Amino acid sequence: MxxxxxxxxxxxxxxxxxxxxxxxKLSLWERLYLPAVIGGFKVTLRLFFRKxxxxxxxxxxxxxxxxxxGAPYLVKDQEGNTKCVSCQLCEFIxxxxxIKIIPPGPAAQLADRPNAEKMPLEFEINMLRCIFCGYxxxxxxxxxxxxLKDWSHVGTHRAEMVYHxxxxxxxxxxxxxLQKWKHKLEEAGNQENFPVKP
Amino acid sequence: MSAAPTSETKPAxxxxxxxxxxxxxxRVTVPKLSPDHTGKLxxxxxxxxxxxxxxxxxxxxxxxxxxVAGNCRMCLVEFGTPALGPDRKPILNPDGTPxxxxxxxxxxxxxxPISPGMEIYCSTPSVKQMREGVLESLLIxxxxxxxxxxxxxxxxxxxxxxxxxxxxxxxxxxxxHKPKRIDLGPRIVFDAERCILCTRCIRFTRDVAGDxxxxxxxxxxxxxxxxxxxxxxxxxxxxxxxxxxxxxxLTSKDFRFQMRVWFxxxxxxxxxxxxxxxxxTVGSRENRVYxxxxxxxxxxxxxxxxxxxxxxxxWINREDRLKEVRVRGEKSTWTAALQxxxxxxxxxxxxxVAIVASARQTNEELFLLKKLATRLEAITDSVPRLxxxxxxxxxxxxxxxxxxxxxxxxxxxxxxxNLSKIAAGIESGQIKTLLVFGENLLQHGVRAxxxxxxxxxSETVQKHGLTAELLSRLETLIVSDILPxxxxxxxxxxxxxxxxxxxxxxxxxxxxxxQKFMKAIEPPGDAxxxxxxxxxxxxxxxxxxxxxxxxxxxxxxxxxxxxxxxLTWAGLGDTGTxxxx
Numbered sequence: 001m002x003x004x005x006x007x008x009x010x011x012x013x014x015x016x017x018x019x020x021x022x023x024x025k026l027s028l029w030e031r032l033y034l035p036a037v038i039g040g041f042k043v044t045l046r047l048f049f050r051k052x053x054x055x056x057x058x059x060x061x062x063x064x065x066x067x068x069x070g071a072p073y074l075v076k077d078q079e080g081n082t083k084c085v086s087c088q089l090c091e092f093i094x095x096x097x098x099i100k101i102i103p104p105g106p107a108a109q110l111a112d113r114p115n116a117e118k119m120p121l122e123f124e125i126n127m128l129r130c131i132f133c134g135y136x137x138x139x140x141x142x143x144x145x146x147x148l149k150d151w152s153h154v155g156t157h158r159a160e161m162v163y164h165x166x167x168x169x170x171x172x173x174x175x176x177x178l179q180k181w182k183h184k185l186e187e188a189g190n191q192e193n194f195p196v197k198p
Numbered sequence: 199m200s201a202a203p204t205s206e207t208k209p210a211x212x213x214x215x216x217x218x219x220x221x222x223x224x225r226v227t228v229p230k231l232s233p234d235h236t237g238k239l240x241x242x243x244x245x246x247x248x249x250x251x252x253x254x255x256x257x258x259x260x261x262x263x264x265x266v267a268g269n270c271r272m273c274l275v276e277f278g279t280p281a282l283g284p285d286r287k288p289i290l291n292p293d294g295t296p297x298x299x300x301x302x303x304x305x306x307x308x309x310x311p312i313s314p315g316m317e318i319y320c321s322t323p324s325v326k327q328m329r330e331g332v333l334e335s336l337l338i339x340x341x342x343x344x345x346x347x348x349x350x351x352x353x354x355x356x357x358x359x360x361x362x363x364x365x366x367x368x369x370x371x372x373x374x375h376k377p378k379r380i381d382l383g384p385r386i387v388f389d390a391e392r393c394i395l396c397t398r399c400i401r402f403t404r405d406v407a408g409d410x411x412x413x414x415x416x417x418x419x420x421x422x423x424x425x426x427x428x429x430x431x432x433x434x435x436x437x438x439x440x441x442x443x444x445x446x447x448l449t450s451k452d453f454r455f456q457m458r459v460w461f462x463x464x465x466x467x468x469x470x471x472x473x474x475x476x477x478x479t480v481g482s483r484e485n486r487v488y489x490x491x492x493x494x495x496x497x498x499x500x501x502x503x504x505x506x507x508x509x510x511x512x513w514i515n516r517e518d519r520l521k522e523v524r525v526r527g528e529k530s531t532w533t534a535a536l537q538x539x540x541x542x543x544x545x546x547x548x549x550x551v552a553i554v555a556s557a558r559q560t561n562e563e564l565f566l567l568k569k570l571a572t573r574l575e576a577i578t579d580s581v582p583r584l585x586x587x588x589x590x591x592x593x594x595x596x597x598x599x600x601x602x603x604x605x606x607x608x609x610x611x612x613x614x615x616n617l618s619k620i621a622a623g624i625e626s627g628q629i630k631t632l633l634v635f636g637e638n639l640l641q642h643g644v645r646a647x648x649x650x651x652x653x654x655x656s657e658t659v660q661k662h663g664l665t666a667e668l669l670s671r672l673e674t675l676i677v678s679d680i681l682p683x684x685x686x687x688x689x690x691x692x693x694x695x696x697x698x699x700x701x702x703x704x705x706x707x708x709x710x711x712x713q714k715f716m717k718a719i720e721p722p723g724d725a726x727x728x729x730x731x732x733x734x735x736x737x738x739x740x741x742x743x744x745x746x747x748x749x750x751x752x753x754x755x756x757x758x759x760x761x762x763x764x765l766t767w768a769g770l771g772d773t774g775t776x777x778x779x
Contacts, residue, residue: 087345088458106454117379118346118455141345184341188375 064149069132071150073172077179081113083144086120090136090145098129115185123165127153143177220317221251235263241311244318245273253320256358258444259396260308263501265405268309270396274328275307280315329362339374341391349446351459374419383431385451385505390422393447399439407435437505452509453489462488465718466772468705470698471510473595475707476503480699480718487511487699495773504591518682520694521723539691540738542674551576552620552629555608556636557597560703564606565755566732573740579616580609581637593708601779602706605761621664630673638683639664694725701727702748713774
């Protein structure tokens with residue numbers, strides 16, 4: 001019995017012996033200790049006279065570079081209309097499932113933007129779940145959601161970190177872009193001949 | 199041929215004449231004649247041969263259950279036939295194979311019959327070019343509304359554009375704009391811009407639903423679908439046109455802008471609004487049912503279902519669903535309530551219990567109730583529900599499982615004749631305990647012959663003598679239901695049950711087809727599938743049964759009930775099995 005246990009343990013012991021790293025003997029210079037202290041002081045002095053890299057947050061704020069992926073917000077067009085048509089592609093693509101859209105349903109009122117029949121009844125982004133990957137911006141066919149430069153998100157409880165449609169629209173501001181639904185309406189308006197009169 | 203056939207043997211079915219054709223170098227043998235949408239045998243077409251060979255041919259206007267129109271031109275293919283010499287004999291290649299002469303022009307696969315030795319080419323460069331051309335032409339005036347279009351995700355124009363279309367549009371002119379959001383009828387919204395004029399909806403409503411309501415008006419680019427002026431498109435099968443529409447031109451008012459289709463979990467289920475038992479696919483997301491869609495089953499509903507059945511899901515999401523076990527009005531637990539009920543039933547004298555089952559319950563639940571009834575020598579029955587029927591799918595019996603109740607012995611051929619007996623039993627004081635499952639006994643509906651022709655309600659119950667006064671005389675009233683009602687208010691023991699999309703089970707339809715349905719969503723609150731707590735009740739009243747699962751329960755029922763002899767849960771498949779009724 002005991003022999004059998006030993007036979008099992010022996011190869012394990014062999015492996016552990018191989019894993020032990022021998023400690024190198026220190027040279028005299030290393031054992032003197034002071035050269036290392038002086039070396040450390042040199043680094044301190046060099047950095048002491050350099051330009052400061054720290055910011056006095058929150059009085060000073062970090063200016064993020066272009067292309068920085070901050071929080072995703074909804075934007076309005078130049079006429080102040082909601083651009084989102086609640087196609088739910090961002091909800092579909094969102095890897096952490098941070099986006100939740102409630103579509104308008106058949107009974108809800110039409111969009112505030114002429115000619116587009118749909119607008120989200122509710123649009124929620126859970127900023128605690130969001131990983132700022134930018135897929136929502138990339139997938140949006142309406143240029144309605146953008147990752148802006150906001151990087152500081154604070155709230156006193158979880159529910160506050162779920163941003164609702166009004167908040168997202170207020171934070172997102174205006175995006176001057178192609179007004180495709182408006183152009184469609186104008187194009188249709190120029191075609192006076194429908195339906196064809198007998 | 200040599201042995202003289204006896205009078206008992208059936209004449210052998212005539213041999214099916216077959217043809218062999220080649221589809222993209224793949225030899226396939228198909229019957230010479232195939233059934234068309236009415237079931238009449240007509241020459242097999244190239245598209246059917248291609249599907250038999252497993253080759254996908256894109257198509258918009260073709261549908262196997264509709265007459266062939268041949269107007270979308272999407273299924274254009276090239277083909278060749280064996281060349282014939284002056285002697286009307288096939289010319290052979292040097293290697294002995296028949297020489298094929300390729301037709302100089304393509305043909306639409308949906309309307310061209312096959313001939314012996316024909317070769318069909320579905321992937322030649324010119325076929326690809328033709329598909330690109332057809333798609334380009336269809337997209338000229340198509341508005342590219344995809345972000346706001348309900349069809350996105352199940353749109354054939356999207357799919358074929360990805361599979362066969364060009365990568366970019368060459369169209370620079372202005373698109374022809376047509377009216378949007380046209381109200382075609384009470385359940386249908388029409389978007390004229392998106393329509394590709396395949397006429398599937400027109401052919402369906404004319405040739406299948408038998409209501410020639412739709413047609414094409416105007417000319418050229420201004421072609422559009424329309425109803426007759428002032429006549430709404432409102433027959434009971436209109437929503438099938440939404441399924442048939444390959445694009446988002448016809449959309450359902452009910453499902454419009456409710457949820458994108460790619461989020462919906464699809465569960466195989468059955469429609470419960472009448473005894474036809476149409477096979478449906480339940481679309482649900484996050485524990486909410488969004489829509490029913492017909493699921494093809496040749497033996498029951500084909501690819502169609504009626505509007506009344508399709509919209510018969512909203513009660514499932516209702517807020518006032520029963521969610522709590524209640525004992526004499528107080529909230530209780532399943533364990534406590536079932537223990538009390540079992541004690542009462544065990545000590546009840548023989549013949550003092552009556553059970554009103556529901557023909558909306560599953561076969562398995564009715565089987566368990568029958569076990570209980572046999573043990574208690576209880577008088578049993580169910581409540582009939584009658585309504586309008588039509589020639590296509592709608593059945594007069596509005597209960598999904600009347601035949602299941604009959605086969606399990608819970609009611610007689612005429613449903614509801616025992617109800618007045620139960621009423622008399624309560625009146626005389628003989629019946630002291632009543633179990634009611636999913637039925638409101640206080641509803642006094644009209645009789646079948648009194649029904650108004652237009653009425654298609656599923657809540658019509660025949661007259662019987664049970665009143666609230668009678669029910670209050672009972673010592674114990676045990677009610678299991680899904681929605682609150684006058685009977686549930688009177689109940690001493692109220693057990694919340696499940697809608698059929700919240701549990702599994704089987705129904706036996708009006709023709710005796712046993713079909714199973716699957717669970718799509720979770721039941722609300724404390725509600726439990728009826729078969730689960732009935733099994734516990736039967737086990738504590740009538741002795742232990744070695745049963746745990748629904749599959750086991752079904753297989754036990756198949757062994758014990760003669761009508762279901764030989765069935766197994768696994769053997770039912772998705773489309774069910776027909777039993778003798």
